[in-house]
Amino acid sequence: MNTTYGIVAISLVAVATIGIGAFALRFSRTTSDFYVASRSVKPWLNSSAIGGEYLSAASFLGVAGLVLASGANMLWYPIGWTTGYLLLLVFVAAPLRRSGAYTVPDFAEVRLQSDAVRKVATVLVVAVGWLYLMPQFQGAGLTVRTVTGAPGWVGSVVVAGIVVVNVVLGGMRSITFVQAFQYWVKLTALLVPLFFLLQAWNDDGRPSPVAPSDWVDPFTTTDGPGLYLTYSVIAATFLGTMGLPHVVVRFYTNPDGHTARRTTLIVLVLLGLFYLLPTVYGVLGRVYAGDLVEAGRSDAVVLELPSRIIEGSMGEVLAALLTAGAFAAFLSTSSGLTMALAGVVGQELTGLDRGRLRQRRLSSISALRIAAAASVLVPLGLALSAERIAVASSVTFAFALAASTFCPLLVLGIWWRRLTAPGAIAGLVGGGLAAGLGPVLTIVAHPDGWFGTVMSQPALWSVPLGFGLMIAVSLMTRDAIPLNVARTMVRLHTPERLDVDRRDRASESLASPGDLP
Amino acid sequence: MSGSPFNPEGPNPDPAGPDQHPEETGPAPTYTGRVRVTSPLASAPRHVRRTVRQEIDESTGVGEVYMRSLIRSQLRAALTVVITLLLSLGVLPIVLLTVDSVATYRIWGVPLPWLLLGVVTYPCLVVLGWLYVRQAERAERDFAELVEAVGDEDPQDPA
Numbered sequence: 001m002n003t004t005y006g007i008v009a010i011s012l013v014a015v016a017t018i019g020i021g022a023f024a025l026r027f028s029r030t031t032s033d034f035y036v037a038s039r040s041v042k043p044w045l046n047s048s049a050i051g052g053e054y055l056s057a058a059s060f061l062g063v064a065g066l067v068l069a070s071g072a073n074m075l076w077y078p079i080g081w082t083t084g085y086l087l088l089l090v091f092v093a094a095p096l097r098r099s100g101a102y103t104v105p106d107f108a109e110v111r112l113q114s115d116a117v118r119k120v121a122t123v124l125v126v127a128v129g130w131l132y133l134m135p136q137f138q139g140a141g142l143t144v145r146t147v148t149g150a151p152g153w154v155g156s157v158v159v160a161g162i163v164v165v166n167v168v169l170g171g172m173r174s175i176t177f178v179q180a181f182q183y184w185v186k187l188t189a190l191l192v193p194l195f196f197l198l199q200a201w202n203d204d205g206r207p208s209p210v211a212p213s214d215w216v217d218p219f220t221t222t223d224g225p226g227l228y229l230t231y232s233v234i235a236a237t238f239l240g241t242m243g244l245p246h247v248v249v250r251f252y253t254n255p256d257g258h259t260a261r262r263t264t265l266i267v268l269v270l271l272g273l274f275y276l277l278p279t280v281y282g283v284l285g286r287v288y289a290g291d292l293v294e295a296g297r298s299d300a301v302v303l304e305l306p307s308r309i310i311e312g313s314m315g316e317v318l319a320a321l322l323t324a325g326a327f328a329a330f331l332s333t334s335s336g337l338t339m340a341l342a343g344v345v346g347q348e349l350t351g352l353d354r355g356r357l358r359q360r361r362l363s364s365i366s367a368l369r370i371a372a373a374a375s376v377l378v379p380l381g382l383a384l385s386a387e388r389i390a391v392a393s394s395v396t397f398a399f400a401l402a403a404s405t406f407c408p409l410l411v412l413g414i415w416w417r418r419l420t421a422p423g424a425i426a427g428l429v430g431g432g433l434a435a436g437l438g439p440v441l442t443i444v445a446h447p448d449g450w451f452g453t454v455m456s457q458p459a460l461w462s463v464p465l466g467f468g469l470m471i472a473v474s475l476m477t478r479d480a481i482p483l484n485v486a487r488t489m490v491r492l493h494t495p496e497r498l499d500v501d502r503r504d505r506a507s508e509s510l511a512s513p514g515d516l517p
Numbered sequence: 518m519s520g521s522p523f524n525p526e527g528p529n530p531d532p533a534g535p536d537q538h539p540e541e542t543g544p545a546p547t548y549t550g551r552v553r554v555t556s557p558l559a560s561a562p563r564h565v566r567r568t569v570r571q572e573i574d575e576s577t578g579v580g581e582v583y584m585r586s587l588i589r590s591q592l593r594a595a596l597t598v599v600i601t602l603l604l605s606l607g608v609l610p611i612v613l614l615t616v617d618s619v620a621t622y623r624i625w626g627v628p629l630p631w632l633l634l635g636v637v638t639y640p641c642l643v644v645l646g647w648l649y650v651r652q653a654e655r656a657e658r659d660f661a662e663l664v665e666a667v668g669d670e671d672p673q674d675p676a
Contacts, residue, residue: 075634076610082639083602086646090595094653208626216628230610238602261650268646272639279635415592486581493588495657498664 005320006147013185013324014162017331020181021166021174041176041253047266049176050250052183052328053336054081054267055274056132057139058395060186060329063275065299067282068292071215073226074282076233078275084241085271089264092242094257095414095492102252103344104245104406111413113482114421120428122344124405125245127436129341130379131398132244133334137383140330146300147323153384159327160380163334167342167372175339176253182332183270189325190277193306193318197284200309209286225453228460233396236459240399243406246336249343256496281305302326334376341375342368396457397439404431404462408470414492416471417485423474431466434458587660594652598645606638 041049059081066074101107105121108114137156144155166174201207209216241247254260285292285301288308292298303326306318346368405428412419412427438458441447447455454461482488494500613620613630622629 072628072631072634075631079606079634079638082642083606086598086602086642086649089646090598090649090653227610227614234606234610258654261653265643265646265650268643272643275639276636279631415588415595486584489584489588493584493591495661498661500664 003148005316006323009320009324010144010147010327013327013331014158016181017162017178017328018165020177021169023177041255043254043259043262043266045176045180046250046253046259047263047270048180048183050179050247050263050267051270051274052179052181052186052332053246053250054271054333055183055186055329056333056395057136057143057326057329059274059278060190060326061139061143061299061302062395063278064281064285064302067279068285068289068301069298071211073230075279076230077237078278080234080237081241082268082271082275083238085264085267087238088242088247089261089268091411092248092414093251093260093264096248096410097251097254097260098257098492098494098496099488100491102249103340103347104243104248104409105344106347107413108409108424111482111488112419112421112424113484114424117421117424117428120425121406121409122348124401124428124432125344126341126375127432128243128398128402128406129245129337129375130382131394131401132246133337133341133376133379134383135394136330136334136337137380140327140334141383142299143303143323143326143330146303155330156380156383159330159334160376162331163338164373164376166335167339168369175335179332179336182328185328186325186332187270187274187277189321189328190274190281190302193322194277194280196314196318197305197309198280201284201287207287209283210290211286215286225450228453229457232400232457232460235463236396236400236403236457238403239407239463240401240403240459242410243402244398245340245344246333248406249340250336258495278302284309338372338376342372345371345375397435400438400457400459400462401432401435403459404435404466407463408466412467412470412474416474417489418474418478418481419470420474420477420480421482422477422480423470423472426473427466427468427470430469431462434462434465438462583660583664587656590656591653594649594656597652598649601645605641609633 059078063074063078066077096107099107099110101110104125105118108121109118137160140159141152141155144150144158145152148154166178251260251263254263281302284305285298289301289304292301292304303319303322306322307315309315310318349367349371408427408431409424413424435458438455442452442456446452490500620628620630624632
């Protein structure tokens with residue numbers, strides 16, 4: 001691949017990212033701007049931002065690579081990542097926005113009136129965030145090395161640096177514009193080259209994919225473990241999306257519950273549109289770049305296809321466009337994650353009271369900035385030092401962890417009055433340990449057979465475990481049901497246009513029935 | 518109609534009293550002084566008007582009933598989506614595994630599973646989400662109308 005074009009493409013995306021961030025900085029004034037963009041982001045802008053943030057390297061490069069390597073069975077990943085938003089829409093979107101809390105730990109505290117739940121949730125948010133950030137930094141290093149030949153750490157450090165600069169300078173309002181811009185960069189970067197590639201394929205006489213039959217028809221040969229893995233991926237991705245910190249935090253930037261629903265619906269459209277494309281790259285890869293599978297570099301198929309199919313500088317330019325898209329994917333996902341982590345950690349640092357963001361509290365903005373730098377350093381260090389794990393599997397661990405912990409907390413917290421703080425803690429710790437230990441055991445001990453299969457993708461049993469523990473322990477601790485649960489339910493479920501009392505505590509100052517005429 | 522004063526055989530007495538049927542009372546007596554004419558309802562205990570909003574704000578039994586019905590209808594909409602997903606995407610891996618004719622069926626040379634998983638699923642998810650949003654917002658609108666209607670209507674309606 002032509003190095004100059006690649007470097008130009010990466011630089012353009014980096015400059016545009018910082019430029020848009022700096023432009024948006026002019027509007028970022030208050031603490032509320034920094035944390036939640038003053039809760040005034042319109043559905044179209046917000047859903048573009050969510051799409052931009054959500055479509056990480058795993059989507060942009062990983063899906064095509066997986067399809068190239070393993071065929072149609074891998075299409076469950078993009079389906080799961082999209083369906084996750086549908087389940088988020090039906091269970092979480094509007095009530096979570098109406099809760100008025102800013103992060104999942106905030107929600108836990110508002111709903112369960114317990115500082116201990118808040119602490120546990122905070123630790124889990126950081127764990128999920130780091131699991132998700134690490135592969136982004138590693139992927140960035142790999143891409144920069146592929147394109148420019150620079151050492152692997154360059155890409156990781158560059159991405160981490162740009163992300164911190166953006167969060168530190170502009171906070172959430174700035175990030176919103178950057179993310180929205182990057183969704184359209186990513187869609188364009190996949191869509192435009194695809195037209196040229198399909199044209200070339202058509203001129204070539206439409207050759208069929210060269211592949212073994214179990215690539216074309218993988219389902220006829222699937223065995224028991226294969227079926228378990230498919231369902232485990234479904235459980236992790238369907239239910240994990242609603243618990244990802246960078247996804248959840250976006251819902252607080254909607255003006256109200258109604259727009260939160262609209263936003264999620266548009267996100268479904270944007271994701272569905274995007275995920276049509278990587279499959280075609282994977283299939284074209286089987287026609288023209290089947291050797292990448294044997295070389296173990298199937299993740300590079302999106303970057304390499306143009307120069308293999310189209311001769312001359314046109315192919316190079318298209319490859320540069322795809323490189324720009326990949327770089328946008330690293331930048332936007334890590335920006336969103338860093339912002340979410342910084343928000344959670346920053347609030348712990350200043351002890352902001354249940355998401356009630358006081359205007360112009362500079363100390364809390366400084367806390368956000370310090371937290372942003374801190375939340376990037378650890379995963380960056382891990383990415384630089386640790387053995388490289390496949391991007392998709394590390395991301396799947398994060399999904400499984402979120403599905404086993406935050407999914408039960410949010411779903412039961414919103415829809416079940418009898419959830420208690422001890423129950424929530426039991427579910428968070430139990431589900432978290434189950435979803436966390438499985439992958440660790442797999443990496444350290446490499447168990448074989450059914451046990452190895454079950455441990456490598458724990459979601460199918462760790463999610464029911466999280467739900468079960470939360471329900472069972474809640475039922476055993478009935479006297480710990482928070483006193484204000486009725487008021488919280490009113491707050492979560494009544495539309496904003498109704499002028500009902502949404503305060504945290506049932507107020508005594510209200511007129512009692514005897515005082516009425 | 519059994520309680521209506523227009524039904525002479527009705528079990529309920531009309532406001533004028535059980536024994537004073539118009540046909541039997543003869544010519545109307547003439548009064549010289551002023552007479553206070555009131556509806557019999559005026560002496561009944563006054564109806565205390567309480568809005569649904571108050572019921573909800575004070576977490577009374579009635580308010581709880583309203584809230585629970587809202588939450589239940591929203592949960593029903595959500596579970597409908599989940600069941601639809603389970604019965605479609607959820608059984609697809611098993612169907613593809615067990616029914617070979619589905620797994621190997623081809624449309625224009627493309628295997629059916631590729632089309633289902635790679636293309637058809639996405640518009641279906643969007644439609645499902647759209648139907649849910651419509652249903653959820655209708656439930657909220659109905660709830661809001663219920664709450665506001667009972668609170669702000671004119672006081673003649675004893676509902």
